[in-house]
Amino acid sequence: MRSTVAALLAKELTLEWRTREAVPAMVLFSIATYVVFHFGLDRDRVVGDLAAGVLWVTLLFAAILGINRMFVAEHEQGGFDGFLLAPVDRTAMLIAKATTLFCFLCVVELVAVPAFALLLLGPPLTQALPQLVLVLLLTNVGIAVVGTLVAGLAIQTRARDLIVSLLALPLLVPVVLAATRAATPLLQDGGAGALPGNWMAILAIYDLLFALIAYAVFDFLLED
Amino acid sequence: MLTGAFALVFFYAPLDVDQGFVQKIFYVHVPMALVALVGFIVGGAFAVMHLRTRESKWDMRSYVAIHLSVILAVGVLVTGSIWARASWGHWWVWDEPMLVSFLIVFLLYATYWPLRFALEDKEKQARYASVFAVVAGAFVPLNFAAVRMAEQYIHPQTGATIAGGLPPKMALTFVVALAGMSLLFVTLCKYELASKHATYRLRALRRRLAGDDDELTLTGRSAAPQL
Amino acid sequence: MQSKLNVSCRHPAPARYLPPRPSSVLPVPTTDPVLALRGAGRRYGERVVLREVSLELERGQTLVVFGPNGAGKTTLLRILATLLRPHAGEVEVLGRSLPGDGYAVRGRIGFLGHEALLYRELSGRENLRYYARLYRAAPARADAVLDAVGMQARADDPVAELSRGMVQRLAIARTVLHEPELLLLDEPLANLDPAASAQVAPLIGARAPGRPTRVVTSHDPSGGLRDADLALGLKGGRVAFLAPAAEIRPQQIAELYA
Numbered sequence: 001m002r003s004t005v006a007a008l009l010a011k012e013l014t015l016e017w018r019t020r021e022a023v024p025a026m027v028l029f030s031i032a033t034y035v036v037f038h039f040g041l042d043r044d045r046v047v048g049d050l051a052a053g054v055l056w057v058t059l060l061f062a063a064i065l066g067i068n069r070m071f072v073a074e075h076e077q078g079g080f081d082g083f084l085l086a087p088v089d090r091t092a093m094l095i096a097k098a099t100t101l102f103c104f105l106c107v108v109e110l111v112a113v114p115a116f117a118l119l120l121l122g123p124p125l126t127q128a129l130p131q132l133v134l135v136l137l138l139t140n141v142g143i144a145v146v147g148t149l150v151a152g153l154a155i156q157t158r159a160r161d162l163i164v165s166l167l168a169l170p171l172l173v174p175v176v177l178a179a180t181r182a183a184t185p186l187l188q189d190g191g192a193g194a195l196p197g198n199w200m201a202i203l204a205i206y207d208l209l210f211a212l213i214a215y216a217v218f219d220f221l222l223e224d
Numbered sequence: 225m226l227t228g229a230f231a232l233v234f235f236y237a238p239l240d241v242d243q244g245f246v247q248k249i250f251y252v253h254v255p256m257a258l259v260a261l262v263g264f265i266v267g268g269a270f271a272v273m274h275l276r277t278r279e280s281k282w283d284m285r286s287y288v289a290i291h292l293s294v295i296l297a298v299g300v301l302v303t304g305s306i307w308a309r310a311s312w313g314h315w316w317v318w319d320e321p322m323l324v325s326f327l328i329v330f331l332l333y334a335t336y337w338p339l340r341f342a343l344e345d346k347e348k349q350a351r352y353a354s355v356f357a358v359v360a361g362a363f364v365p366l367n368f369a370a371v372r373m374a375e376q377y378i379h380p381q382t383g384a385t386i387a388g389g390l391p392p393k394m395a396l397t398f399v400v401a402l403a404g405m406s407l408l409f410v411t412l413c414k415y416e417l418a419s420k421h422a423t424y425r426l427r428a429l430r431r432r433l434a435g436d437d438d439e440l441t442l443t444g445r446s447a448a449p450q451l
Numbered sequence: 452m453q454s455k456l457n458v459s460c461r462h463p464a465p466a467r468y469l470p471p472r473p474s475s476v477l478p479v480p481t482t483d484p485v486l487a488l489r490g491a492g493r494r495y496g497e498r499v500v501l502r503e504v505s506l507e508l509e510r511g512q513t514l515v516v517f518g519p520n521g522a523g524k525t526t527l528l529r530i531l532a533t534l535l536r537p538h539a540g541e542v543e544v545l546g547r548s549l550p551g552d553g554y555a556v557r558g559r560i561g562f563l564g565h566e567a568l569l570y571r572e573l574s575g576r577e578n579l580r581y582y583a584r585l586y587r588a589a590p591a592r593a594d595a596v597l598d599a600v601g602m603q604a605r606a607d608d609p610v611a612e613l614s615r616g617m618v619q620r621l622a623i624a625r626t627v628l629h630e631p632e633l634l635l636l637d638e639p640l641a642n643l644d645p646a647a648s649a650q651v652a653p654l655i656g657a658r659a660p661g662r663p664t665r666v667v668t669s670h671d672p673s674g675g676l677r678d679a680d681l682a683l684g685l686k687g688g689r690v691a692f693l694a695p696a697a698e699i700r701p702q703q704i705a706e707l708y709a
Contacts, residue, residue, distance in 0.1 A: 007584035011570070011577075018572045018609075078568035082625075084534055085568075086585035087558030149359060153352055157342030163335065167356075170332035171363060174370035202370055213362050217355045220275055223536070346496045 004088040008096030015073060016104070022069045023104050026062040030112035033058040034119045045122035051187040052180040055116055056139070059109065060176055063143045064168055066104050068161050070097060070151035084222060094148060094218040102144040109136055121187065128192035135182045135195075138203040142175040145210045152221040178202040249310075251397055253303040255405035256296050257326065261364060263293030263409060264333065268361020271354035283350040286357050288416045290336055292409060297330045325371040332360055483546060485510050485633055485664040486531065490540030493526050501526045501688045503540070508681060510632075511662040515675045515696065518685035519708050524668040525565065527685070528635045531666060532562040545633060558586060561631030561663070563639050563655070567622035571611040575602055575621045578610065579628060586629035596624035601650050615642040620651065627654045634665045640674075672704040 016022060037054050038044070046054055074080045083093060113136070117125035125132070147168060154163040178199045185193030267289035274282035304323050305315045318324060339356055343349040486508040493501040501523040508514050516524050529535040531544055533553035542549040545556045569578045579593035597606045600620040610618060619642045626634065639655055640648045653659060657678035669675030676682060682699045684691035684707050692703055 003587070004585060007581055011573070011581050014577065015570060015572055073570060073572075077570055078564075078566040079570060081534060081562075081564065081566070082568035082582065083585070085532060085557060085560070085562050086582070087554065087587075088585055153339065153356060153359075156348060156352070157339060158344075159338065159342050163339055163342060166335040166338065167332070170328050170335075171359075173328050174367055177370055198373070202373060206366065206370070209362065209366060213359055217275070217358055220351055220355050223351070344496075347494075 001089050001092055004086075004092040005096045005099070008083075008092060009099055012096060012100040013103070016100075022066045023107050026066050026104065026108045027111045029065055030058050030062045030108060031115050031119075033061065034116055038120060043120075046120050047122040048188045049180065049184040051121055052183040054120060055113070055183070055187075056176050056179050058116070059105070059112065059139070060143070060169075060172060062108060062112065063101075063105060063147060064165055066101060066108075067147040067151045067168060068164050070101065070148065071155040075155050080222065090219045090222050091215060093222065094152075094214055097151075098144040098148040098214070101147050102140050105140040105143060106137075109140075123187060123189050123192075128186035128195075131192070131195045132183060132186050135179055135186070135200070135203070138200065138207060139175055139179040141207040142203065142210065143172060145207065145214050146171050146175070149210070149214045149218065152218060174206055175203065178206065249303050249307045251401040252405075253300060253307055254398070255402040256303065257300045257322070258402065259405045259409045260293045260296035260300055261329075263289050263296065264329065264364050265361050267293065268357050268364075271357035271361070274350065274354045275358070280350060283354060284417065284420060285413075286354060288413050288420070290333060290357060291416065292412050294330065294333050294336070296409070297326060297333070300326055301330060322368075322372075325368045328367055328371070329360075329364055332363065336360075483510075484508055484543070485512075485545055486514070486666070487543040488540065489542075491527075491530065491537045491542050492539035493523075493530060493535060494538050495526075499688055501530070501685075504683075504685075504690055505540070506681070506683065506693055508664060508666070510664055512680040513657045513665040513667060513678055514681045514683060515679035516666065516668045516683045516685060517670070517672070517675060517704050517707055518668075518691075521687075522685040522707070523688040524685055525637055526688075528562070528564070528637050528666060528668065531633075532560055532564075532635050533557055534562075556633075558629060559632045560635060561626040561629070561633070561655075562635045563622055563626040564637045565641075567610070567618045568625065569610045569618065569621055572609055574607045574609055575613070575624075576606040578621065579624060582625055582628055588629045592628055596628055596654070599627075599651075599654055600624045601647070616644060616647055619643055620647060623651050623655055627659075630661060632661070632663055634659075634663045634667075636665065636667045638668055638670070670708075672701050 034054070037046075037058070041050075041054075071080075074083070084090075113132075114125070150164055150167045150171065153167060154160045157163050182196055182199035182203065185196065267286045270282050270286035270289060274280075274286060301323070304326070308317050308323065309315045316323075336353065336356060340349050340353050343352055484507040486506070488507075489505050491501065491504045492499065500521075504527065506514070516527065518524050526535065530537050530542060530549070533544075533549055533556065536550040545559055547553075547555045549556075569575070570581075573581070576593060576597060579597060580590055582588075583590055583593045594603075597603050600623055602617060602620050602624065605613060605617060610621065613621070623639065626636070634655055636655055639651070643651070655665070657665060667675065667679070676696050676699060679696040681693070682696045683693050684703065686707050691707055692699070
């Protein structure tokens, strides 16, 4: 199992490195969205709940770009069949894909969050960076798991991009909700407030539950 | 039953002190919401059965449960916003967790049909729809928990106080209305299932009459499951 | 072992034909069929694409499948490869019944379909190494099969830049990477020139080392029947004929396509 996941993961990262299909697009999209927010809100700096909202809505939409691309190579180049023919545990695909998306999101945030701090954020990013990173990581897990599931559901359909967005947005509302609530005190002017534990708990529970659900149903998406 | 319930609603239940006549919408709105939510979860449970047994009848049941629940959900959103207008003065109230959760759940389930329709192979359609129904069914309670946590609680505490907080006359009316709504739901499910069966049988017979008992007579793509 | 190496003397690569790995099941008596289908069928929606296929194939034998496009050849192969589940009848592959025991036979089947199942942005070598890891084969096997199909020189180019014949050779390399006991070959020589066909014959031919059992689809009456033990004709998803290859007359095949 572990070696299968490693093989899949190596393949995913090599492919992304070769084609540079998802991550650069996600980064550019995020930065462009900040610019749009700047004009849309007509503000030079955002603070607190507004900052958290802008940050996570942008990341969510950028993630959807990545989710749309997730299984395209598998679907179009026979990767699904190749994988299904091999004597391996099918859950490895779920784990490898979710990990890949998680990595992509982390890389995107490495650029997008500093860019956000530079372009829009009022208080300095450094005032609560460790807590913010924790919120980001928990959010990424949730988006990665749900995104993999949604991408798997949509890949065989004709209107793939449409279905991905329609499914992912409602399913990820609790993640965005919890993440923005958790991050609001971190992005306040005049020093960061405490990290709200209950929202972190909600995020963690959501991640865990959806990981279990994905584990239970993902095999059915790979058959036939 | 439902007629009886409506009779009770109008003639038996006392007027609410604060809210007056509009409060009566409560007897429609809340049972509808509860039945729709249970319907979503039941649809998910049927979908689990379909994934386990691969029998198309479970997919059909899941489909019907979700179909009717979505219709009820529209009713819930409409009656909810009428009620909100009457008691709080706005058609839509964002700090109202039940209504917001319901909207999110409704948006999610509205994708059920595009998803089904976008898959051509019937078997695959059934399987993917079932996966969707399971995921969404699990999402329903989770979503309510999260949204409820987010908003301060101004919704009339109907769910929690069915047994205790209501005056007995209201409670009786409510229980009767809930039972009526559940019965209506079950009856509609049965009716829709029967009609789907009949359509399918009819088509099979037509094919038989046409003389080709196995060649394909595709009837156009559809989002509805087939047996 | 020695005899296995003899076959490959044209391409000296020591690690190429490792003896088959011990499989998890005990050696089966030779009378046990490698393939056993009893009334196997498959629907696609309401359309029946394969019905009532019953046959048995002994270890080391070759079954050739003829039929026009849409006759159900590919469906049959995909069922045997565990990619599709049969909707009717029983299917046993390598002594295990499908679809329930699919996991137990996957590593012992080599499937070559219409698609190469290779990532276009990766090189041939990277693709084969990836599959070697999935099949838990030694990484050296990837190089050995690249040698065997004569693709060592272009092994590091992205698959997207290769000609169709080269891609087909890589696909054949992928198929035999894990030394399967059962080969399922859907028109294996498509897009190959005669020289390339001769080159891959030691890998997927009837006399390939280890004498794998083979199921081959073909449109070519004479070429298909050569080396075949059993011939199956499919038309519209139904069995048109099933007989020892030696008894099949050319016009029987021609009628299929009429």
